[in-house]
Amino acid sequence: MSKTLDILGGLIEMLGPPVKVDHRRGWATWWCPFHPDAEKAGSSKKPNFGVHIEDGYWKCMRCGGSGGSLKSLSHKLGADWRPDPGAYTTQVVQDKDPTVPYLSEAMSAARSALMRSTAWEYLSGERGVQPNTSLIYGLGYGLPRPKVRKKTFKMAQESSLATDNGWWMWAEGIVYAEPPTRPVTIQVRHLRDKAPMKYQTWGRLMQPMGAWRCKPHTQMVVVVEGMIDMLIVAQALRHRRMDEVRVVYTAGATPAYTMLAWFTEHPEYEYLLIPDPDDAGFDWIEPVSEAIRKGDGKYEVRFPPGDLDPDEAVLSGWWPAELT
Numbered sequence: 281m282s283k284t285l286d287i288l289g290g291l292i293e294m295l296g297p298p299v300k301v302d303h304r305r306g307w308a309t310w311w312c313p314f315h316p317d318a319e320k321a322g323s324s325k326k327p328n329f330g331v332h333i334e335d336g337y338w339k340c341m342r343c344g345g346s347g348g349s350l351k352s353l354s355h356k357l358g359a360d361w362r363p364d365p366g367a368y369t370t371q372v373v374q375d376k377d378p379t380v381p382y383l384s385e386a387m388s389a390a391r392s393a394l395m396r397s398t399a400w401e402y403l404s405g406e407r408g409v410q411p412n413t414s415l416i417y418g419l420g421y422g423l424p425r426p427k428v429r430k431k432t433f434k435m436a437q438e439s440s441l442a443t444d445n446g447w448w449m450w451a452e453g454i455v456y457a458e459p460p461t462r463p464v465t466i467q468v469r470h471l472r473d474k475a476p477m478k479y480q481t482w483g484r485l486m487q488p489m490g491a492w493r494c495k496p497h498t499q500m501v502v503v504v505e506g507m508i509d510m511l512i513v514a515q516a517l518r519h520r521r522m523d524e525v526r527v528v529y530t531a532g533a534t535p536a537y538t539m540l541a542w543f544t545e546h547p548e549y550e551y552l553l554i555p556d557p558d559d560a561g562f563d564w565i566e567p568v569s570e571a572i573r574k575g576d577g578k579y580e581v582r583f584p585p586g587d588l589d590p591d592e593a594v595l596s597g598w599w600p601a602e603l604t
């Protein structure tokens with residue numbers, strides 16, 4: 281989790297949602313909790329209380345209250361302080377305009393290359409993913425140097441997806457866009473030996489991956505850690521014609537703040553958490569279940585049998601009792 285999101289999360293717990301988050305300047309603003317700012321007594325008619333979201337420094341432009349950390353802010357607010365439960369919609373200024381939505385040309389190239397790629401050999405041959413499943417999710421193959429227009433390449437450079445020498449960092453991996461049309465997030469599940477990490481993400485993370493398939497009639501959402509776990513569970517759900525159940529993945533054991541917020545904001549679904557059978561899987565349960573509880577949602581945890589990963593377990597015939 282990035283430090284900025286960490287600080288912002290702490291502030292939202294203390295003060296409620298900010299009036300404005302300016303990622304470009306690194307500040308978030310609230311009506312001041314120490315003077316009647318919300319009544320707009322100030323001549324500016326703008327909130328006067330600002331916090332630097334990279335270091336936690338806070339200051340009111342009107343009453344002059346200030347401090348150097350979230351801890352000092354919490355202390356000054358006192359034990360009886362309760363935040364305003366969110367009367368405002370937050371205005372968010374991005375640090376730069378996202379370029380990922382302009383990468384559809386590159387995504388199309390990646391998609392048409394999948395079936396003839398080493399990534400498909402891996403997905404289908406070793407992991408049991410079927411062509412239909414891959415089509416539904418619009419999976420692609422990370423072409424090291426996709427043939428795209430200059431403009432698209434420039435956008436990819438700005439998103440830090442393409443490097444200056446023309447090589448794309450998603451090279452040889454499985455590429456997934458969330459949502460598949462007009463994506464805000466592009467993510468790769470790396471397959472290269474020397475990849476820097478298992479997953480790499482470009483654009484904005486707005487929700488768990490796969491959440492675009494949740495619809496008003498969705499009743500239950502299965503939550504897993506990995507992309508291939510999601511694909512295999514989705515495939516099994518389709519075979520069982522369980523259209524009221526969807527599955528999402530968090531791309532590893534430490535979900536981003538924005539993903540956790542999504543679980544809190546969607547208590548209308550029942551959740552079934554299927555962790556990986558390792559220590560990281562145990563650690564993963566906590567933040568996800570906490571986020572669900574925070575929104576008064578319901579969840580259950582189901583471990584796959586033996587030491588199998590969720591996808592291996594499902595392919596070997598196991599099926600969670602909650603989904604029958």
Ligand SMILES: [Zn+2]
Nearest residue numbers: 312315340343
């Ligand atoms: Zn003030």
